[in-house]
Amino acid sequence: MKLTVNAKAYEVDVPGSMPLLWVLRDVLGLTGTKFGCGVAQCGACTVHLDGQAVRSCITPVRAVGTRAVTTIEGLSADGSHPVQRAWTELDVVQCGFCQPGQIMAAAALLGQKPRPTDADIDAALDGNLCRCGTYQRVRAAVHRAAQLMEP
């Protein structure tokens, strides 16, 4: 099966029913995308398919098709994506485990809504759980990233 992940072409020999999450983590060694629940209830596994946020834990790899997969490792090579810069600037992370998912969800939101309201952010990221309670900064950092992305 052919896959394009972070602009790189891969050929993987796995069952088509294997969730994309485990192809990324266990087969390709891209461990930035996290396993938190396996049933799309926490958002830790969020990646992009053609820029859209999806839960990779319930996405069978055969369903990916020709769509481009982007993971946290591919968002930027050096943490320079505006969402990552905003996250660093506002010191959002605590344990950090949910943050790749939060960041991918935020980046997808900003791709669709360059100036999201609080309500937009709540709606888009409500499924991205954080047990450390960084939500207040997540919200603020999405707004900050929107500013950083302005031309």
Next chain:
Amino acid sequence: MSPSPRDLGRRDFLAAGAAAAAGLIVGFHVPAVGASARQDPGGAPSALPDPNAFLRIAPDGSVTILLAHSEMGQGIWTGLAMLLAEELGCDWSTVRVEHAPAAPAYFHTAMPLQMTGGSTSTWSEFDRYRQAGALARDLLIRAAAAEWGVPPSQCRVENGAIVAGDRRAGFGALAEKARALPAPAAIQLKDRSAWTRIGKPTKRLDSSEKVMGRALFGQDVRVDGMKVAVVERAPVFGGKVVSFDDAAARKVPGVRAVVQVPSGVAVVADDFYAAREGRRALAPAIKWDLGAGGALDTEALRAQYRETAQRPGAKAGAKGDATAALAKAPRRLVAEYEGPFLAHAAMEPLNCTVRLTANACEVWTGTQFQTVDQAAAAQAAGLKPEQVTVHTMFLGGGFGRRANPAADFVTEAVHVAKASSFPVKVIWTREDDMRGGYYRPQFLHRVQVGLGDDGLPVAWQSTVVCQSLLKGTPFAAEMKDGIDSSSVEGAVDSPYLARIDNHLVELHTPESPVTVLWLRSVGHTHTAFVMESMIDELAHAAKADPLEYRRRLLAKHPRHLGVLNLAAEKAGWGAPLPAGRARGLAVHESFGSFVATVAEVSVEGARIRVHRMVMAIDCGTCVNPAGVEAQMEGGAAYGLSAALHSELTLKEGRVQQGTFNEYGILRLSGMPRVEAFIVPSTGKPGGVGEPGVPTAAPAVANAVFALTGRRLRRLPLKLA
């Protein structure tokens, strides 16, 4: 795939020790000193350095600080580094941090084991990390002085360099020479007036690797030849495998072994997906002996606890004659408060990677309990503890679950590695983690208070029913007269009780097959809810303002009063609110710090909405105010999850909740605006990771009462 660079680096460091590594290696070890760790510094180290323990200086002058504790979000990766860097005088931009290996040099300064918990890291390391930095600074200064032929007193430290007159040399250039010098007999720590780093809001050092997805958690460990395992564990607490048929599981492509271990049956496979599919095939083919655990039921337990609370318990704290005083009091209030078993539910489900050979065992995991895990792994492997290497990975949340006296997730992984003969990463699914026990215990408090004519309490009796966390563990020696202090902390030492001449706190310690453990803020998760709700009930009975009432009761407790007044002022206590909103208040001491919280709530149908939480903390000397603010926000969120959402229930012994659609936690849309304020202080540092949690539930419950007149005495708070 190979182990990560981080692990390789650590292994090299361990293997090579002092001699082989380049540059100055300054090590330094203060033997476990108990209470003296909290005393003001100034003394010299009482033992010669234990090489390499706390920092390394590379030839390029960069500084690597080794962390004796585990970073699980609480920010010590930054905070402890600040302490050392303050004294060392290094260039902060060159500071790197690593988790230390498991070794006696990193034992907690107040107890003989390496661990992270009880909000102790900052205060317990406040001296040691500064002393380590000061010792290195002293050596570097003397190296420069000798090289230049000037007295050390003419040398000073400047941002990673030693300077004397117009001479200047970077730490890296002096490192080799400094290493050869004898350790000083005494070291001088800076006066706090000279601090340039401690007390300054400082950004996290682990931010960048975490936002890039490069930070390595236990889940991310990959070792050569490694397999992935999932374990089918007993469906009820205490259940045992009778027999199993592995034929179906072995037919699943990628499954390499199916092995029985003490906790259940493990399916070992090439990857997680295959392991999980294998387990799905295996599960129906295991026959279990459920034992007594199969009868457990939450409602039955509640009834049993309620009944138990009617009887006298073991005396946990007493003064005067509470029973007589209650009988004589002009007014008497009786209330029962209760709450459920709670799972820590860290976002990273438990996991542990083990590589076992004939004479060595390597463990990679996110742990708060290195020494305990090391000993447990050794026992399971049939090795000596010193043959076990523990690699501490970043923790995707700990909250106490990764500090288990039983070392359940480590022991089990060693058994799986042993039985399967593979290096193996055991991954718990979310449901495994949620149903795996070691919960905050279900509790019930029955509280009886006698009020005097002035409306103030004259008699108080609390009867607590709560399973013991310590009983049956190696920590049971901490219990005195059968009392587990973690069941009654926050009640027996309450400032409210201190002023009541006749009071009694009794404890019942029921036993159950359900395993229990400390959860972020431990006993305070329930005692603060009970005490601060009850005080609010008394204020209402006395027709007093809840703030004024507390001020009267806490007149002799300046630190309680300090945070209470600060939070009330910042929240605008007493100022009008929009219709449909109300405020509630709570103040509580825990882990050496004091927190007051004012919550502002509204009610939409049966839903309680928290809009704003104003928090004030007095944590003594504050090392990193930015980190303290983050912990207040996080503590509020963790407390709100327990206040409004989280509950585990048992039916026929089965835990009814498996994942987050059943076990609710706070979500982004429910996060209030949290404003945190820090009381300026030069006092001893207190804890920060946990003290933000306890006040959330009572502040919200008290606000709901102010708004609706309904007193909610059961967690999670529910209006319908």
